[in-house]
Amino acid sequence: MILYTLFCSALANNTFGCRDENNNVVDWLIAYKFPDGFSYGLAKPDQPNWYSTNGDLRYDGFLKYTFDQVFNDTNKDFVFGMYNDEVPDKVSKSDVWYGHMKGLLAFPDNDRGFWLIHSVPKLSMKPNQFVYPETSKEYAQHFFCVTLNYSSLETIADHxxxxxxxxxxxxxxxSIAELIPKLKDxxxxxxxKNASLFLSSSLNATESDLVLRLFTKSRKFHQDLYSDLVAPNLKVPLFAETWRHTASNLPSNCTTEYWVKNIEKLEWPKSMKVKFKSTQDHSKWTVSANEEGDKWTCFGDINRSESQFSRGGGTLCVMDPRIWELxxxxxVEVEGCPISIPWSKLSPSLSLN
Structure with missing residues (x-):
């Protein structure tokens, strides 16, 4: 019995997947780094409510464990790809051919793997070593990791x-490149050649009951990802949290049935003593606004800004009431509709306390 337990423990530690703060594989994990430091809140399937840890993102915890399982594996039979639109000394700000995207994916050959989508610039700065950048201390950041079936890899490559x-x-x-040539590309x-301007697909989670839908746009889409692609396809109005420090920020869009309003203020459960304005946040996520209808939450890459019209990127949406409620x-507060909207459609700045 003891040998069997040890075997199962070793097997779990050799399995690719999202890792929690105890280095266990979980179906999904969500983390939010708070402003002005490296502390964070977490949620996962067996603890679906926000909770704090004493961890420091720079040195230990779920993020390091998730990266290390890739970088410390000497096996060459798995695929991984790490991407980040901010890499020191590699590209200039004027190079906009690449997507505004940050993440890490890894899959063994014909086995389950994971996809981590985050908002941290310059993570990880060393190509094959986990390094959490000190430059991300000031602003809040998001992390969404989901463990996926191998069949999802080809779909991700299409995007x-x-x-x-x-x-x-x-x-x-x-062997994987031959089966999924788009991944190699x-x-x-x-x-x-002749790539689509946008794409929407379903993904297959492992043992969880998550419903996943992936939206992607090319740099030639030239529209807002959320107002023009995500909201009308999900058929829900959205509250959006994205970077708000550009001259070309988009106002709340109230012109359609499935509107998109910018979030202005966030507040965690009182026990966590965390609240901040969107101007302190570098995250990119949306949540369906109404209690009625499908409960979607999306995590991704793109800001609500005209400057992002010419950048590729996307968002991974999950329909799950636990995550939606998080x-x-x-x-607690969103931006109202622009005054130019007809009075019949106008709504004030909303306090949601």
């Missing part, structure tokens, strides 16, 4: 050739 992330490092066995920054409950 990556459209969004064109800036790959920082990768490993791609020839994406990792080598090879543009796809994010809907922390929204």
């Amino acid at each position: 990556l050739v459209i969004s064109r992330p800036l790959i920082q490092s990768f490993q791609l066995p020839e 994406a990792f080598n920054h090879k543009p796809e 994010f809907r409950d922390i929204v």
Whole structure:
């Protein structure tokens, strides 16, 4: 019995997937780094409410464990790709061919893997070593990791050739490259001829009951990801939290049935003593606004800004009431509709306390 337990423990530690703060594989994990430091809140399937840890993102915890399982594995039979649109000394700000995207994906050959989508610039700065950048201390950041079936890898590749992330490092066995040639193209920054302007697909989670839908736009889409693609396809109005420090920020869009309003203030459960304005946040996520209807939460890459119209990127949406409640409950204030909207459609700045 003891040997069996040890075997199962070793097997779990050798399995690719999202890792929690105890280095266990979980179906999904959500984390939110808070402003002005490296502390964070977490949620996962067996603890679906926000909770704090004493961890420091720079040195230990779920993020390091998730990266280390890739970087410390000497096996060459798995695929991984790490991408980030901010890599020191590699590209200039004027190079907009690459997507505005940050993440890490890894899959063993014909086995389950994971996809981590986050908002941290310059993570990880060293191609094959976990390094959490000190430059991310000031602003809040989001992390969404989901453990996926191998069949999802081909679907992800279909999206990556459209969004064109800036790959920082990768490993791609020839056996996988032959079966999924678009993955090879994406990792080598090879543009796809006649690529679609946008794409929407379902993904397959492992043992969880998550419903996943992936939206991607190319840099030629030239529209807002959320107002023009996500909200009308999900058929829900959205509250959106994105970076608000550009001259071309988009106002709340109230012109359609499935409107998108910018979040202005967030507040966590009182026990966590965390609240901040959107101007202190670098995260990119949306949550369906109404209690009625499908309960979607999306995590991704793109800001609500005109400057992002010419950048590729996307968002991974999950329909799950537990995750929806996590994010809907922390929204306490949103931006009202622009005055130019007809009075019949006008709504004031909303306090959601």
